[in-house]
Amino acid sequence: MLTENQDLTLNHKPGHIKHDGHNITGFIIFLCSESIIFFAFFVGYSVLKISAPVWYPEGINGIDVKMPLINTVILVSSSFVIYFAEKFLHKKNLWGFRIIWFITMLMGSYFVYGQYVEWSELSFSLQSGAFGGMFYLLTGFHGLHVITGILLMGLMLLRSFLPDNYEGGEMGVESVSLFWHFVDVIWILLFGLIYLWQ
Numbered sequence: 001m002l003t004e005n006q007d008l009t010l011n012h013k014p015g016h017i018k019h020d021g022h023n024i025t026g027f028i029i030f031l032c033s034e035s036i037i038f039f040a041f042f043v044g045y046s047v048l049k050i051s052a053p054v055w056y057p058e059g060i061n062g063i064d065v066k067m068p069l070i071n072t073v074i075l076v077s078s079s080f081v082i083y084f085a086e087k088f089l090h091k092k093n094l095w096g097f098r099i100i101w102f103i104t105m106l107m108g109s110y111f112v113y114g115q116y117v118e119w120s121e122l123s124f125s126l127q128s129g130a131f132g133g134m135f136y137l138l139t140g141f142h143g144l145h146v147i148t149g150i151l152l153m154g155l156m157l158l159r160s161f162l163p164d165n166y167e168g169g170e171m172g173v174e175s176v177s178l179f180w181h182f183v184d185v186i187w188i189l190l191f192g193l194i195y196l197w198q
Contacts, residue, residue, distance in 0.1 A: 049197075064118075081100060086173060101156065105153045112143060149179055
């Protein structure tokens with residue numbers, strides 16, 4: 001008769017990361033709930049824009065795309081970088097993982113800094129009508145997710161220095177990476193909605 005551990009070993013496919021209790025499924029459900037929140041904001045923004053007789057605040061014909069476009073390139077590129085960090089971890093190359101993972105954190109930090117610079121140069125505020133309110137709500141809520149992702153990456157980076165921390169699996173790193181891809185996809189949609197649809 002097989003013990004529980006032997007049974008898990010026999011049914012484990014090579015190259016597949018084991019997740020006790022399939023915890024990653026719960027995290028995916030969490031991301032789906034976050035998607036619903038963003039979807040509601042996107043629909044609200046679209047409805048308000050279509051129905052508003054005047055969308056932009058007085059004296060504003062649109063918003064500059066240059067800085068947000070640079071931020072978009074940096075953030076989307078970071079999704080590829082974090083993928084390679086995971087590859088290093090799968091190969092048990094901890095220093096390769098740490099360096100590439102930290103580069104991803106720097107790219108995310110640059111995005112947050114770029115958003116701060118953009119906000120500081122805007123000529124409208126949160127109180128500048130429906131557009132002002134929705135602009136700061138959407139970009140701010142997304143920025144909060146980026147900051148959360150950076151903090152989670154920092155936690156995973158610190159945990160990589162614990163002896164044998166990833167011997168039992170890499171669910172934490174995989175979850176944070178999945179969250180980061182989610183943040184990137186949401187930004188692409190948000191960038192199209194706010195900056196390209198003018």
